[in-house]
Amino acid sequence: MREPTYFILAALQDEPRHGYAIITRAAELSGQRVTLSTGTLYQALDRLSRDGLIEVVRDEVVNGRARRHYALTPDGRAALEAEATRMAEAARIVLRVRPA
């Protein structure tokens, strides 16, 4: 899983969020390392929706603009947790042999 995808899914693990909230939460979770552009975000959201990892759960209009809220599906949550486990195991290999 690519890093931007990982942080997009991670941004949705607590609650559904709209596009701008996903950008800010992904930046916050990654320590400002992943700063998604709007074009990148919506390409990723399209792909993740098509793969059934996220879904639109609410539509609203704010300041005259349409706004959709995205949430993780059970498959999306499972994919995120599997990736987190994989990375944790990979990190453990390095960190357990670190010299004191």
Add this chain to the structure above:
Amino acid sequence: MTPYEAMVRLYPSDHPRDEMLGVLEETGRPWHREAPTLLLGALRARSGGDHPARLRWLYATRAAALMLLVAGATAPVLDLRYSVILLNDLMIATWICAGLAAAAVMLGARLPALGLSLSALLLSGTDQTSTAAIAAYTLAAVLLLLPAPTLPVRNPLPILLAIAWAVDYTLPPWSQSALMLALLLWTLIDERILLAAGLALSAGLITATEEIAQATDPRGLLIVAAWRLGIPVALIAAGAFLIHRRVST
């Protein structure tokens, strides 16, 4: 209309354009930071960006068939120009079949395209006008055997590449370079044409049997093998890698 509004309008109408505009306004980033990915995203969405891997491969086979039909029809033109062969009714009939088959591929009508490709193959085989044309029609017919949903090919790049491929040594070098550059740039948006080019160039393997038979030294044989096998394999491998990357999360 603001620059952002203009860029967002490039996306198909079923995209959340209004929502994207809202995000762009909220982020308030400089125009130059957002523009490249917005443009890329819009072009990808317009060129069937949401197709899964299987359909991307099948589209590439259709685009390759289009390239082969155009290349097959163009191949005898040079022979005619240099009076190696003379224009006859059979050749005109072959062109009509190949042209109609190419139009059918562009419209996504696979079975008519397959029938017309087979007709072009039979006619060109009867006339024995050009080994390259026969090889091209043969592979086009084989690729059109693959069943798939309606996949129209409405991109002019395969046609231009096929003409350039068929008449390569009569084209000025700048136009060949421009087409190669166009292919590389288009690959950023849609990798399927790169894959199609690899599949279409595989027709060279059929003509290579004749070239290998004529090769008199091992070095010549090696060059033929590298040219006829290496380039299609490299293009297909690059296209397959990019498709995998494109559809993976």
